[in-house]
Amino acid sequence: MKKMTRRTFLKRGIGILGAALATACGGYGYARYIEPRMIEITRHTITSRLIPRGFDNFKIVQFSDTHLSDVFTTEDLNKTAEKINQLKPDLLIFTGDLIDKPHLYNDHQHALAVLQRLEAPFGKFCVYGNHDHGGYGTNTYKALMEAADFQVIRNGYRQVQLTDGSRIELASLDDLMLGKPDYEGTLSRLSSDTFSILLVHEPDAALKIGRYPVNLQLSGHTHGGQVQLPFFGPLITPPYGKTYTDGMYTLHDTVVYVNRGLGTTRLPYRFLARPEITLFTLKASQK
Structure with missing residues (x-):
């Protein structure tokens, strides 16, 4: 074996260090500037015997966690809106965290x-x-969303009804961290013979809804961890987002979906947790 000279050793060491630094810089650039702009449209079909025929192929679009700021701007929101409108939703759902720091944000009119x-x-x-x-x-x-023709539901109940009289139910819980969620007062209004959707920002609300007839829960909050590692998953998830972190879960008769959101908070990075808009298509089942 040829003996490695000191110069060769140093050259190789410098080469390895340079490659490592280039990889790190490339990874930083990707996580900071590329993946946060790579909005993914995820599509899911929700089938249930409780979905009326009139709601067959009914389209629901969910978006979440825009965290409007200098990082996710109104221009980014505008691009998101274009993608949403192209999907032609019948019903549109936003599952919370519109502005990252409401007391510092000043671009309300453009957002509106x-x-x-x-x-x-x-x-x-x-x-x-x-x-x-x-x-x-x-x-x-509340004022901003209502001015934009959104119905702000806080521990509330609504019905979506078609001209043929068929209907589905919507319920919402207030934020689990800083609000006052009323599980019993809200979810006790749901009917066991009607397809129901629960809207709640934090996904781990699902741990407390087992005795209520919720068929589909839509949540956000976790950002999919914002940074994930292969074979490990999210590095950090927030309170009330520890059990259900990303994507779809089935709990008995309830499907829980956790949207990864669009913006970022604390650190402006995403890695293996692309921003997301979700399209759900309802399908009536005869079983």
Whole structure:
């Protein structure tokens, strides 16, 4: 074996260090500037015997966690709105955290103009996230979303009804971290013979809804961890987002879906946790 000289050793060491630094810099650039812009449209079919025939192929679009800021701007929101409108949703759902720091944000009029352009003939609905309550933002969020023709549901109940009389139910819980969720008062209004959807920002609300007839729960909050590692998953998830972190889970008769959201918070990075818009298509089952 040829003996390695000191110069060769140093050259190889410098080469390895340079490659490592280049990889690290490339990884930083990807996580900071590329993946946060790579919005993924995920599509899921929800089948249930409780879905009326009139709602067969009914389209629900969920978006979440925009965290409007200098990182996710109103221009980013505008691009998101274009993608949502191209999906032609019948019903549009926003599952909370509109603005990252409500007490510091000043671009409300531009945000309002974009949100007003979102279209859904059977309604636009939204719930509170922890950032919507934080920074004294509770009333600001409500006023902004209502001005954009969203129905802000807080521990509330609604029905979506077609002209043929068929209907599905919507229920919402207030934010688990900074709000006052009323499980019993809200979910006891659901019917066991009607397809129901629960809107709640934090996905781990699913741990407490087992005795209520919820068929589909839509949540956000976790951002899919924002940074995931292969074979490990999310590095860090927030309170009330520890059990259900990303994607779809089936719990007895309830499907729980955790949307990865669109913006970022604390650190402006995403890695293996692409921003997401979700399209659900309802299918009536005869079984």
